[in-house]
Structure formats: C-alpha cells, structure tokens
Amino acid sequence: MKYWRxxxxxxxxxxxxxxxxxxxxxxxxxxxxxxxxxxxxLRMSESFNRKGYHPPEVVLEGECxxxxxxxxxxPDFAIYCVPVGENQDAAxxxxx
Amino acid sequence: MKADPxxxxxxxxxxxxxxxxxxxAMAAGCRxxxxxxxxxxxxxxxxxxxxxxxxxxxxxxxEDELGSMAAVVGxxxxxxxxxxxxxxxxxxxxxxxxxxxxxxxxxxVVVNVQRGGPSxxxxxxxxxxxMMQARWGSHGDYELISxxxxxxxxxxxxxxxxxxxxxxxxxPVMFMMDECVGHMTExxxxxxxxxxxxxxxxLTDQAPEDFLPYRVNGKSVPxxxxxxxxxRFHSTGLTHDEKGYPVMSAECQEQSVHRxxxxxxxxxSDIIRIEEEAVDGAEVVVMAYGITARVTRMGIxxxxxxxxxVGFIRLVVVWPFPEKRVRELADKIKAFVVPxxxxxxxxxxxxxxxxxxxxxICVPHGGGGVHDPKTICEAIVRAAK
Amino acid sequence: MTQPQxxxxxxxxxxxxxxxxxMDRMPHIWCPTCGIGTVVKCFATALEGSGIDLDKAAIVSxxxxxxxxxxxxxxxxxxxxxxxxxxxxTGLKLGRPELNVTVFSGDGDLSGIGGNHFIHxxxxxxxxxxVLVNNFIYAMTGGQNAPTTPVTARSSTMPFGNFETPFxxxxxxxxxxxxxxxxxxxxxxxRLTRTFSEALNRKGFRFVEVIAPCSTLYSRLNxxxxxxxxxxxxxxxxxIKHGADTREVAIGFQDTITCGKFVDSPRQTFSEAMxxxxxxxxxxxxxxxxxxGGWIHE
Numbered sequence: 001m002k003y004w005r006x007x008x009x010x011x012x013x014x015x016x017x018x019x020x021x022x023x024x025x026x027x028x029x030x031x032x033x034x035x036x037x038x039x040x041x042l043r044m045s046e047s048f049n050r051k052g053y054h055p056p057e058v059v060l061e062g063e064c065x066x067x068x069x070x071x072x073x074x075p076d077f078a079i080y081c082v083p084v085g086e087n088q089d090a091a092x093x094x095x096x
Numbered sequence: 097m098k099a100d101p102x103x104x105x106x107x108x109x110x111x112x113x114x115x116x117x118x119x120x121a122m123a124a125g126c127r128x129x130x131x132x133x134x135x136x137x138x139x140x141x142x143x144x145x146x147x148x149x150x151x152x153x154x155x156x157x158x159e160d161e162l163g164s165m166a167a168v169v170g171x172x173x174x175x176x177x178x179x180x181x182x183x184x185x186x187x188x189x190x191x192x193x194x195x196x197x198x199x200x201x202x203x204x205v206v207v208n209v210q211r212g213g214p215s216x217x218x219x220x221x222x223x224x225x226x227m228m229q230a231r232w233g234s235h236g237d238y239e240l241i242s243x244x245x246x247x248x249x250x251x252x253x254x255x256x257x258x259x260x261x262x263x264x265x266x267x268p269v270m271f272m273m274d275e276c277v278g279h280m281t282e283x284x285x286x287x288x289x290x291x292x293x294x295x296x297x298x299l300t301d302q303a304p305e306d307f308l309p310y311r312v313n314g315k316s317v318p319x320x321x322x323x324x325x326x327x328r329f330h331s332t333g334l335t336h337d338e339k340g341y342p343v344m345s346a347e348c349q350e351q352s353v354h355r356x357x358x359x360x361x362x363x364x365s366d367i368i369r370i371e372e373e374a375v376d377g378a379e380v381v382v383m384a385y386g387i388t389a390r391v392t393r394m395g396i397x398x399x400x401x402x403x404x405x406v407g408f409i410r411l412v413v414v415w416p417f418p419e420k421r422v423r424e425l426a427d428k429i430k431a432f433v434v435p436x437x438x439x440x441x442x443x444x445x446x447x448x449x450x451x452x453x454x455x456x457i458c459v460p461h462g463g464g465g466v467h468d469p470k471t472i473c474e475a476i477v478r479a480a481k
Numbered sequence: 482m483t484q485p486q487x488x489x490x491x492x493x494x495x496x497x498x499x500x501x502x503x504m505d506r507m508p509h510i511w512c513p514t515c516g517i518g519t520v521v522k523c524f525a526t527a528l529e530g531s532g533i534d535l536d537k538a539a540i541v542s543x544x545x546x547x548x549x550x551x552x553x554x555x556x557x558x559x560x561x562x563x564x565x566x567x568x569x570x571t572g573l574k575l576g577r578p579e580l581n582v583t584v585f586s587g588d589g590d591l592s593g594i595g596g597n598h599f600i601h602x603x604x605x606x607x608x609x610x611x612v613l614v615n616n617f618i619y620a621m622t623g624g625q626n627a628p629t630t631p632v633t634a635r636s637s638t639m640p641f642g643n644f645e646t647p648f649x650x651x652x653x654x655x656x657x658x659x660x661x662x663x664x665x666x667x668x669x670x671x672r673l674t675r676t677f678s679e680a681l682n683r684k685g686f687r688f689v690e691v692i693a694p695c696s697t698l699y700s701r702l703n704x705x706x707x708x709x710x711x712x713x714x715x716x717x718x719x720x721i722k723h724g725a726d727t728r729e730v731a732i733g734f735q736d737t738i739t740c741g742k743f744v745d746s747p748r749q750t751f752s753e754a755m756x757x758x759x760x761x762x763x764x765x766x767x768x769x770x771x772x773x774g775g776w777i778h779e
Contacts, residue, residue, distance in 0.1 A: 021495070021496075023496065025508075026507060026508045028508075028512075028513035028514075029513055030513045030514040030707075030708060030709060031514070031707075031709045032514070032519075032708075032709060032712060035709060035712070035713075036668075036712075051508075053513065069670065071497065071522070072519070072522055072523060072526065072670040072671070072674070073519055073522075073667075073668075073670050074518070074519070074522070075511065075514070075515055075516060075517065075518025075519045075522075075667075076508060076509070076511075076518055077496055077498055077502065077507065077518065077522065080495075080496050080497055097778075097779050100777055102768065125777040127770065127775030127777065128572065128575060128576050128775055130568075130571075130572060149759045149763055149766075149767050149768070149769075150763070150766050150767070150768055151768055152768045152769060152770045152771060152775060153770065153775065154575045154576070154755075154770050154775065156571070156575060158568060158571075158601070159597050159598065159601040160597060162564075162565060162568070162597075162598075163565070163567075163568035163571075163597070163598050163601070164568075166561065166562065166565035166568035166569045166572065166598075167568045167569065167571050167572030167575070168572060169561075169569060169572065170541070170559070170561075170568070170569035170570060170571065170572025170573040170576065171572035171573065171575060171576030171775075172572075172576070173559065173572075173573060173576070174573060174576035174577035174580070174774045174775070174776065175576075175577070175774060175775075175776030176576040176577070176774055176775030176776055176777075177775070177777065178572070178576070192562050192565075193562055193565060196561060196562050196565075294777075296777055296778050296779070297776055297777070297778070299778075322577070322774070322776060323539050323557040323559075323573060323577065323580060324536065324537050324539065324557065324577050324579065324580050324774070325536070326536035327557065328536070328555055328556055328557055328558075329557060329558075330503070330551065330552060330558045330559075330560070331558075331559050331560070332551070332552065332559070332560035333560065333561060333562055334560065341503075341506060341552065342552065342560070
C-alpha cells in the first residue's frame, strides 16, 4: 500500500483508559507486572510492604489502557485495573 | 428410613457369603462401587456389576485398589453410599486412602474377604490375619469400626449394619469376612424392603453462609454437605480446623485427633456387639469370630462333655473391642481361649484387657483351613487346669 | 460460602477474582515468582466467563505446591492424597454426574505417583478437566527429580544432572485417549484463559499442561535465575504450533517449548458409553443413576 488510509471509524474508536489498583501487602515483588505491562506504566518501588517485598508503583500516570495484563499475570492477585475516563464502556470492553 | 425396593432382592435364596454381602450393600442403599478383582472377593463386585444397572447404581472397575479406594471416598462426598471390596494384598494398598476417609470423616464400607497371607499367600484359602491391620493399618491415630460375619446370612445382615454405622459415625467401616464365609453357600433370607431399616446420609440444614464442614456443636460428628449443593466447602487430608482449612499447629492436631478417636471410644457401648452364651459361671470363656466361631462351637461341645464349664463370646463387632466385658470377666474366670486363623491378633487385645488377672490362651492357625475342633477342645482343657 | 474475614483494605475485596478465592486464606503460600497463582487466575477468569453453575463446579487437588490450589478456590474443593486426585475426581463425577469436576495438580503428583490413574482416566475418557502445572520438579518436598525433569537438569536427587528420559506429557495424554490436549506457559495468559474456556465447555478427558516457573527449587538448583528470568526464557523460546504432532513436543533442558492446542477430537465419554451400552443391552430394565447423584433420601 502506497498511502496510509485513514480508518473510517477513527472518530468512534477511542483508546481505553484505566487505573491500576495495587494491593501492596499481598505483593511478593515478583516483577511480572513491571516486565510485561505493554505501556510500561509500572516500576518496582523503593518502599517495602508489610512482608518486606518491594511492591510496584505507577510511574506513567494516565497511560494505563486497562488491558488487564497485570491482573492476569500477577501470581499473587495483588494488582488489577479499573476502567476510567469518558469512554468507560470501551475501557471495560478492552479489559474483558 | 426404609430401604429402596430396587435394591432389595426379597426372597429365600441359596447364596454364598460374597453374593450375600453384595446383596446387603444394595439393600443398604449403596449406589457406587469401585473395585479391583482379587480372589476371594471378586464375586461381591461381580454380582453388584450385574444388578447395579437396574437400580441407578454405578460400578467401575478401577485400575488398582489405590484408585478404587480414592474413588469410593470421592463418590461418598456426593452423598452416595459407596463401597469397595478386596482381600489382603489389596487391603494393604488401600490403607492410605482409608486414612483419608478417616481424616475427612467420610462414610464408606471396605469389605476385606480375608485370605492366607502374608503377601500373595494363599489366594483361594481362608485366613483371619488382617484383624490388627483393620484397626491399625493406616498411619496415624484414628479409630474405626470393624465387623465379622460368620455366615452368608450374616454377611447380608451385617453389611446393612456396617453401612448404618458408617453413616452414623462418619467413619470407614472395615467389613472383615473370611474366604470360608465368602465362598460358603447357605440359605439367605432377604426380607421385604419395609423390614430393612437403613440410616440415610443426613444433610445439614444450615445455610451455606453459616456452614462449617467440621464444626460439631457438642455432638460426636459434624454435619454433612454434599458436593454440588452450593456449600463451597473445603476438605483435606491435612490436619484441619472447623472450616476444613489446614492448620499446622499442635493445638489443632490435638483437637483433631482427639475428636476422631473419641467419637468412637465414647460411643463404644452403642457400637460394640457380642453374642454371649453360658458365660455366667463359666471357668473358661472362648472368644472367636467369623468362621472360627462356628468351628469353636464344636470344640466347646467336646470340652463340655469333659465336664468343663465353658462360656462362649462371639465377636460380631471386633473393633471397637469389648474391653469392659473382658475386664469384668477376667476377675471371674480362669482363662480366655482365643482360636483364630492367625498367629495371635485379637488374643493380644484380650490379654491386654485381662491385665494379668486371668490368662489369655492363643489357639493359632497359619491359615489355609479351619481349626480342628479337637485342638480347640485341648486348649480349653489346658486352660481349665 | 464460608464467610471471608473483613479485607484489610477496601481494594482487596474488589479484586475481580475475589469471588473465586477464599479471601480469608490470602496471601497464599506460593513463592514469589511462582507461576501457580497465574494459572489459578486464568482458570478463574475462564470459569467466570464460561457460564457454568459454580455450585456444581468442584476442584480436586493432590499433594504438592499445585496441590494447594484446592485450598484457595471458593468452590467445593478437595485436597486429597498424593497421586489420587484423578480417581477421587472420578468417584465424585460418577457419584453426582451433574458436577463439573476439575483436577488441578502438579507434574509429580499426576504423572509420577498418579501416572496409572492418569492413563486409565484418559483411556476411559472420564469427563474431567485435568490441569497439570509443570514446573519440572517435586517442589514442595525440596526439589527432587520428577518424571518431567529434562535431561541434564539438576535436582536434589539427581545432583549430577538428570539422566532419565522425561515424559512428553501431551503425547502421553493423546496416546492414552485424551480428547483435548493443550500446552501453554504461564506467560501465555490470554491464550491459556481461552484454552480453559474452551476446555470447560467440552466433555471427556481434557488435559491442559501449563509450564510454570519454580524459582525456589528448579530455577535455583539449575542456576536459571528467578521466576522472572524463566518467564523471559518462555518469551524467547516458546513457539506456538496448534495441531502439532505430540510426538514432537518433548521439552529438553532450556530448550524450545512447543505450545498450542494439539488435540481436539471429542469421543464418547465413559458415562455416555455406559448409558448407551446399558440401554442397548437392558432396554427398559436399565435404571441410570440420576444426574443429581446416587444420594438416597426419603
């Protein structure tokens, strides 16, 4: 294709947004969420939780697209996303 | 409640002990059997496999005895009365999961048609050498119930009692037949379903939110919930608390073991069943069970002809052992004589309970046949001196 | 349902998986970077979306790290003896045919001590979903050699490296008659969830193998880093080959892991065969066990 065509539904499709919720005391500092977040929203924090592990923290506020990968990959059920923003349905749809 | 008519083969039959046991199970409401073929017990499941499809029962021949016992415990958790059938070598294999049934408090019946041992032993000939194994076979502390029929009629009647006791105390019951009774063909009268009283699996009436699978509320046994009724309970072979969750502490272990043991010991008088004959005023009391009980009667008659006052106690329920009665009698008699087709198993219990107040004389038999009544008579004569 | 303790923060009870877990037992005992929790999350997500009546879903586990799954799931759950989860589940399923029974156990439990039961349940096509979490080692007991440990891998009982040929589990399952065979790693969360969804709606002996990182034993004894390093390894070395010949999906030490759905060929289950056969043989006389089970009551 020589030219990029403009998608016909460009005005209807929006990027979903989400917020990451971290249950710090359940985290065991495995690092899976940090490693595999597609938007690189997370990094391991310097702080400790009750058990002495470093939980993750959000560094790129507003970049989360509610893909729920962190929620699925966390072995400790310590992180999940909730949809936010005007288009909450799309955000929720992206995650489910 | 009364028995399900589909399972009761009313009538006068000519059956062997194995077949009668199978009929007893079906009359008692057993509807799941998992087994593995082993002589001399196979006829029990052969008969069940023939009749089960006509009464809503499921029989599966598993790949080994370990799987059979595990399947029986699993099926029992659906509220279905379950049973397996085996002999010595298979009994040894089932031990771990018998322990699981005891720990999880799962009602079930394990039939052991005893044969000569140890190891492969005498597959087609009688033994009674698994009696201690019935009591102590699995590791750890637990108590269970064990019964011994002496005839095909009793094999029918007592199997129903075994299921009833198993339901009442939520404990696996070891039904200890022997090859002689198993392969002996006699008249067996099976009554109308209305005359057969069975104890059904009673379910809790608590709501799922309030239910704890191992809470007793001062009774002997906890209430039961079936898998699939929405109770979402957890059960484990690990030492557990009331919720069924594993707890690794000495306190929890003490509570758990204590309750498992006491639920049988405290109710021993309800469970123990013996038949006494001419025990009052006797000099010597003979104690026997299973096929040996029938042979013993002849031995006792011979001894009575010699003028010895002989009493007879037949153990119908062997475990829990009638300790109190033995202790009582030990003060009054010269000796107990215990013929058994083994090298001394139940006699050890008699000796323990007699506590030296009278002797406990063993009349052993290696297996492969029954005692000669004269041998028993000679033992009685020696005991009376 | 057992009453959960009040969660420590409001966030805990809102975790999407909370209804499927025994929240009063969280946090679980699995090590940091252990993959079992991920498999549980994928399974619970699939269960949620499957439409199955959760009251009729039961989980049976054996002994081992994966064997602890039964203790954490908020379903009728049984933690049974080592290797006997499959026959226990068989009894459960046959005793109450309407139950949807899943066996969740480890490689040592299911293919070692439980091997005989595994092959016969597959042969008979008993209607069970068997999820085998494969970390290539007996982890709970301290890292002993397992029937799945790759050649040259070290373990506590093969301190100079394993010289035994391990099982090729998908091949074993297929050759014994499993009607649905798939393998994924803990990294393939979406595909694994989809596989679980698909498998939950099939009948017959369904086998899903999930390769999981074990940081405390397998990874440490073989100096492979942490579970995260193993996940990176899966990322670089897992290939997806749906429909691959299961003879060719064996796993070597730190070698290619072939993933995908290998077998999806339904056939009559044990119960269906039993019903059909007895109906043919006995006609009107056949009284099948009701779906609600063999519980006799007034």
